Amino acid sequence: MTPISDWNEKELVENRLIQQIQEMGYQVSDGPSLDSERETTSDVVLRDRLRDAITRLNPWLSDDNVHKVMRSVLHIEATSLMEANQSFHTLLINYMSVQQDLGKGKKNQTVKLIDFDNPSNNEFLVVDQFSIKDAKGTIRPDLILFVNGIPLVVIECKSPLLNANEQIGQGVKQLTRYQIEQERLFHYNQFMVVTSNDRARAGTIGAQAKHYGLWKDPYPLTVAEIGNDPTAQDVLTAGMLSKENLLDLIQNFIVYEPEGGRTIKKLARYQQFRAVRKTVDRIVHAKTPEDRGGVVWHTQGSGKSLTMLYLAVKLRRLKQLENPTIVLVTDRKDLDNQLSATFRRCGFPNPQQAKSVPQLKELLSQGPGATITTLVQKFQEDKEAVSYPELSTSKNVFVMVDESHRSQYKGLAMNMRTALPNACYLGFTGTPIDKEDKSTTATFGTYIDKYTIDQAVDDGATVPIFYEARLTELHVQGETLDELFDRKFREYDQETREEIKKKYANEQAIIASPKRVERIALDMINHYETHIAPNGFKAQVVAISREAAVMYKEKLDELSDYESVVVISGGHNDEEKMKNFHLKPEDEKKYIERFKKPLTEDKLAFIIVCDKLLTGFDAPIEQVMYLDKPLKEHTLLQAIARTNRTYNKKDYGLIVDYYGVSSFLEQALDIFTKSDVQGALRPIDSELPRLETRHRAAMRYFDYVNKSNSDACIQVLEPEDVRHEFETAFKRFAESMDMVMPNHKANPYVDDLKFLGKIRQMAKSRFREEGLDISDCGEKVRQLIADHLQASSVEVIHEPIDILSSKFEQQINEAKTIEAKASQMEHAIRHEIKVKMDENPVYYASLKERLEELINARKNKQMDILEYYEALREKIDGMRNVTKQGEEHGFTREQYPFYQMLEEQLAGEEAEEVKDLTFIVTGLIQSKAVVEWTQKDDVKREMRREVKKKLRKRVDNNKLEYLTQQLMDLAAVHYKK
Structure with missing residues (x-):
């Protein structure tokens, strides 16, 4: 058993991880033992191991070509880290070619850096504490996984003793710093892992903490096979870092997707990896061709299009499938365009989009190796044809059908199967299959993989969707419509009433009545203004008809300043008024792109639809859907999922129901398996118990304190x-308040929110905690607290007051007790040390040491509070005199830290000689310091060389390198231009 004294990051996290990886067949080494294999400490590739692997995997390669291959790997030409990373990934998985004569003339030959087909034919090495050092500084990642000498995975371990909510965030912050300071290491990186044993996540270069994903399934192993009660780290390690899975992830589950003017590297989530592997296993091991198909249900918003892409990549690479034909089928034009665009953006080779019925037939007849996207509607028969023709009898055709529950059981689907009778059919859907619906499983086969609504929310792949009914007297519910009509026309006889109803009183006419639309539009504007707009999100309005959609647009324009657009299908017989709202395809695309932009960049706030954009439409910035249309079954689940995409500071999606869907919701959801749709919609009241719990967790810190005494x-x-801990509790309470406000049910908690915000802000000022701000709260909460602070005459201080400022004394004097004064001074000194350590490391390191001695003396009751206060006052006076001391020696503010550094390192030298050397070194630095010199390696090298030359005669060799680097670091701070 590990003794308590050894409960640290190394023992609890890193060593456990190394042991598990070693058991999976990796070699283990530590960084220092590999230094002999590196030419310099800045090398990130283990060159000898890479060279050995290249010659072993490609024994025919000449020495010249080995050198060329090595050079291609070691010198990647690129203008950015992402470009270099993508360039190396392409080189790694697609192999590279060199010209060489193998006996039949000089031809291009393929060279492998890694043998993806036989994982055990590679060298896997895990290394801890591998130092990478150059002029920019030194980094030492906890673990690096090398394959054939190439650093493919970087792992950062954090202590489980840290605050649970900071473990992953701190690890990601450190990895982000590594990417800036030692970019070359990340030219080769495929993904990174942050782990604290209890928590573990993986992400790619450039990713923020929120984009690091969980790995909950170690497929093809089960959780039980890993061991008793495995941790998140154990599961991720088994699922991502086993030799086979690691190489599979690198080869088939990484894509680079252009997005918003930049490239984003995407790594598969665990459910995508699992679904693709299960699908491939079924295809490869099926007893008969008919058994190969099946259904993948991954809930809306969890990356279904990318799952299809990863599967296509995997199928294309499987040698036993011998270059298959892949057909991607949808039933909506926008989905077809979206899927084609996704494949194209991610670099999938040459997807061909069928533009017409004849072109589809032509594409399906062209033989193996094609990737075709099409609408199912293009499987139409010619008018003169008796039946649809057979286009390919190959078994090597794989048809992936998106939203497979909708249109796959009718004539068009039959035509598809007539055209491709021996194909393997794979159904993908974002909604579960009806319990009573046997046709889907009969058509495609049984479920291959499920990823439910609740699982996606739990993983953070989507946000929960809340449901709220508004204006109950305006609901038009199916079963009450007749009753409503009969009351209105009670003076007419039954026969006449039926005639009137048939002609004028259909449901659509009542729902789209101008007065009702106006009343709802006004409520919608008020709701959006108070609930949605403050946090910068956007809205979708779903109307019952195209005419109603136009009416909503007119009312929004009349009653508000919010910009809106109607996206509806045009009809040939439309009146002139409706034709004004027809959009050309290119204009519709522009509006959709505008809608997806932040509200601060583009004021288009509402997108109004009838049938369009209810499926296959991804706009993460959309938080609310105002629903005024009867939707049922799959259509209902798909529509509400427009609001469940994740987005910065978006904690939930919201459905505001003006139609009365709630009365049919249970009936609609009953057709699905209960567990499959659990959590599809949550009443807004469901947040109240969590709000109450979070309120209590934040307030408990002040249970035994007089709350009127701010000190x-x-x-x-x-x-x-x-x-x-309080920071975490406050943020959670504020998050729940943001969900509920301004609903009156939040009122009991408002005063406490104001109180906590005030104390939090004052603590920020007192303890110099820049991180304690309210910018990360929802705008409604932030505004409430900010207004209260101003109303309470509390100065909102965004930057702590400098010790040298005259205001500092005023602030100290305002503290009511000696304890409060001492506390302010202690934290002010701490802040000054943290901010100015780089400016003068000798002085501030010494000051830090003396401050800690004082604090310990006070803790151990070796001095009373008055003595402590006086000692702190003395330290502050000393800090104020530092610049003055430098001037007395004849130095400028910039030069004095150099003198103190040299004085410390050249102990025993005459003071005048150290002064002279200070003037020489700083003068040399000033003469070399051109504009932006800290970004120019050649200037830094020259400056470093000259400084070292001046020091060489006076400094011992064992100190020379260190002192030169310290002076260069000071130069970067004081003489940066």
């Missing part, structure tokens, strides 16, 4: 660990 409340938050 006493702030003092509760003095210990750093308590502050961080």
Whole structure:
């Protein structure tokens, strides 16, 4: 058993991970033992191991070509980290070619860096504490996984003793810093892992913490096969880092997708990897061709299009499938365009989109190796044809049908199967299959993989969707419509009433009545203004008809300043008024792109639809759907999922129901298996218990304190660990308040939210915590707190007051007790040290040491509070005199830190000689410091060389390198241009 004294990051996380990886067949080494294999400490590739692998995997390669291959790997030409990373990934998985004569003349020959077909034919090495050092500094990642000498995975381990909510975030922050400081390491990186044993996530270069994904399934292993009660780290390691899975992920499950003017590297989520592997296993091991098909149900918003892409990549690479034909089928034009665009953007080779019925037949007849996207509607018979023709009898055709529940059981689907009788049919859907519907499974086969609504929310792949009914007196529910009509026309006889109803009183006419639309539009504007717009999100309105959609647009224009657009299909017989709202395809595309932009960039806030954009439409910025149309079954689930995409600071999606869907919701959801649709919609009231719990968790810090005594409340938050715990509790409480406000059910908690916001802000000022701000709260909460702070005459301080400022003394004097004064001074000194350490490391390192001695003396009761206060006052006076001391020696503010550095390192030298050397070194640096010199390697090298030359005669060799680097670091701070 590990003794408590060894409960640290190394023992609890890193060593456990190394042991598990070693058991999976990796070699283990530590960084220092590999230094002999590196030419310099800046090398990130283990060259000898790479060279050995290249010659072993390609024994026919000449020495010259081995050199060329090595050079291609070691010197990647690119203008950015992402470009270099993508370039190397392409080289790695598609192999490279060199010209060489193997006996039949000089031809291009393929060279492997890694043998993806036989994982055990590669060298897998895990290395801890591998230092990479150059002029920019030194980084030492906890673990790096090398395959054939190439650093493919970087792992950052964090202590499980850290605050649970900071473990992953701190690890990602460190990895982000590594990417800036040692970019070359990440030219080769395929993905990164952050783990604290209890929590583990994986992400790619450039990703923020929120984009690092869980890995909950170690497929093809089960969780039980890993061991008893495995941790998140154990599961991720087994699922991502086993030799076979690691190479599979690298080869088939990474894509680079252009998005918003930049490239994003995407790594498969665990459910995508699992679904593709299960599908391939079924195809390869099926007893008969008919058994190969099946259904993949992954809930809306969880990356279904990318799953189809990963599967296509995998099928294309399987040698036993011998270059298959892949057909992607949808039943809506926007979905077809979206799928084609996804494949094209991600670099999939030459997907061909069928533009017409004849072209589809032509594409399906062209033989193996094609990738074709089409609408199912293009499987139409010619008018003169008796039946649809057979176009290919090959078994090597794989048909992936998107949203497979909708249109696959009618005549068009029959035509598809007539055209491709021996194809393997794979159904993909974002909604579950009806319990009573046997046709889907009969058509495609049984479920291959499920990823439910609740699982997606739990993983953070989607946000939960809340449901709220508005204006109940305006609901038009199916079963009450007759009753409503009969009351209105009660003076007419039954026969006449039926005639009137048939002609004028259909449901659509009542729902689209101008007065009703106007009333709802006004409510919608008020709701959007108070609930949605403050946080910068956008809205979708679903009307019952095209005419109603236009009416909503007119009312929004009349009653508000919010910009809106109607996206509807045009009819040939439309009146002139309707034709004004017809959009050309290119204009519709522009409006959709505008809608997806942040509200600060584009004011288009509402998109109004009838049938369009209810499926296959991804706009993560959409938070609310105003629903005024009867939707049922799959259509209902697909429509509401427009609001469940994740987006920065978006904690939930919202359906506001003006039609009365709630009365049919249970009936609609009953046709699905209960567990499959659990959590599809949640009443807004369902957040109240969590709000109450989070409120209690935040308020408990002040249970035994007089809440009217601000000093006493702030003092509760003095210990750093308590502050961080309180910060987490406050943010969670604020998040729940943002979901519920301004609903009246949030009212009981508003005063406490204001109180906590005030104490939090004052703690920020007292303890110099820049991180304690309210910018990351929802705008409604932020505004409430900000207004309260101003109303309470609390100065909202965004930057702590500098010790050298005259305001600092004023702030100290305003503190009511000696304890509060000392606390402010202590934290002010801490802040000054943190901010100015780089400016003068000798002085501030010494000051830090003396401050810690004082704090420990106070803790151990070796001095009373008055003595402590006086000692802190002395330190502050000393800090104010530093610049003055430099001037007394004849130095400028910039030069004095150089003198102190040289004085410390050249102990025993005459003071005048150290002064002279200071003037020489700083003068040399000033003469070399051109504009942006810190970004120019050649200038830095020249400056470093000259500084070292001046030091060489006076400094011991064992100190020379260190001192030169310290002076260069100071130069970068004080003489940066």
